[in-house]
Amino acid sequence: MKVFLIAGELSGDRLGGALMEGLKELVPGVTFEGVGGPLMQAQGLQSLFPMDELSVMGIAEVLPKYRHLKRRMHQTAEAVLAAKPDVLITIDSPDFCLRVAKEVKAASNIRTVHYVAPSVWAWRPKRAAKMARVIDQVLALLPFEPPYMEAEGMRCDFVGHPVVAEPVASDDEVAAFRADHGIGDAPLLLVLPGSRRGEVGRLMPGFGEVVARLVAETPDLRVVLPAAAPVAGLVREKAAVWAVAPIILDPNGMPTDAALTAKRAAFRAADVALAASGTVSLELAANATPMVIAYDMSWLSWQIMSRAALIDTVTLVNLVSETRDIPEFLGPAFKPEDIAPAVLQVLKDPSAQVGPMNVTMQRIGRGAERPGLRAARAVLDGVRDRG
Incomplete structure (x- = not known):
């Protein structure tokens, strides 16, 4: 065949x-x-x-x-x-x-x-x-x-969805990840700016402003940023001007298994995630990692897409679970001064997202x-x- x-x-x-x-x-x-x-x-x-x-x-x-x-x-x-x-x-x-x-x-x-x-x-x-x-x-x-x-x-x-069949980091792998990067018991923010050059270029400056605001409120906060291989260089370039240097996981030059293991550990080790919209919300739900979704785009793209939209949320966890517990900031709402407080709130109390994430995993095929x-x-x- x-x-x-x-x-x-x-x-x-x-x-x-x-x-x-x-x-x-x-x-x-x-x-x-x-x-x-x-x-x-x-x-x-x-x-x-x-x-x-x-x-x-x-x-x-x-x-x-x-x-x-x-x-x-x-x-x-x-x-x-x-x-x-x-x-x-x-x-x-x-x-x-x-x-x-x-x-x-x-x-x-x-x-x-x-x-x-x-x-x-x-x-x-x-x-x-x-x-x-x-x-x-x-x-x-x-x-x-x-x-x-x-x-x-x-x-x-x-x-x-194949995300339900992908392995999740063990407790030992999470502990090793935190120890290897000197994170210890500090709160950990996972930043996910996407895998396309265009979106990384648009989102990284705003995400950097969010990080600066978060660190001002939570000085011991650590940041980890798993980069997609095609955009890892751009991620490093954009992150170089952030107020806090993130731990960048660059898969280039690493064995595939080692890169995936590090990424899985980062997802599960994180206390909260700031992520671009897309399939990544399901990956976060699979790891029981609470999240805030934020995405910006060109004015023209936003005008066309927002007028054509038939739904009030783009986050898949919200859609599949039929809830609206995952905060999202899209287009004109992509404002660091609004996103940062939402991330802090989820970091302090992620309980509202637990149920929707579990329901989502069950509905998209976990256990089958x-x-x-x-x-x-x-x-x-x-x-x-x-x-």
Whole structure:
């Protein structure tokens, strides 16, 4: 069996790696081609080009790179057609992936599966109908998503979120992490500014102001910042002017296992997190780490997205648990003078977030078969049904 996969960012790479592991377990001898990051490459993929070229978010941010991205779309579609896979699996990054799928479908009858249902419940509900023109099957991470996809004629399987299957640091690993970095019993703030260059560049100055305000109120506060490999240099550059030097976890030059172990320990060791919006809120919930979400974007991107929004929160823990206990500061609300008090309040009393985090984990698949294997079963079932 031959599978072509496309992922455009780190969260997609995580999904793709788990799916590939599941496919290898169910179909010995399966081969892979496509675009992916380190976790997919560890499962045997040779990426057509560096995945981080696709890690662009926001209308104003995409426009300067549009011509290059369009060339990559054509290159990828041509590679799919040349490979003639049994199935094309596109993972998140819909603006890129669905254009590739459209080009592939126009020239072939290759089965197409999209992993991560578009958040039509959040904004742009017509995307499902548009997607149905080029996608045969959808793999959904959230339990309430299948009806939206099925209403447009696509098969949709809820497979759970892979974060529930990822290991969590042990008490001994947490203790060792605190000891190795001289943290001791001091309160620890985890700062997560994202994995894309654009968002890191926008968020780091504001996050630095938040840190300065927090340290003024809590002088013994320590700060740890796990950096994504593609942006680690930028993170160091931006953090150099912070009032307090964070402990930066840079995975570059480290063995993959060691880098993941350090990141897991940081997540569980933290007393509170300040994070960009996105999948990271589920990672924090998996580690029972209370959080505050903050995200800024260009004026144009905010105007368009805020007017199109159908929901009042973007934080996945809030959405899945059907609560609003995770504070968030988005767009014009991204003000360090407001964010810092919210972080302090959560640090002092995180109890309101315990229940929503537990509910979220249960609803996205904790305790069930691991999501990567469920996703692999769904893909194979779809291929068999097609004959």
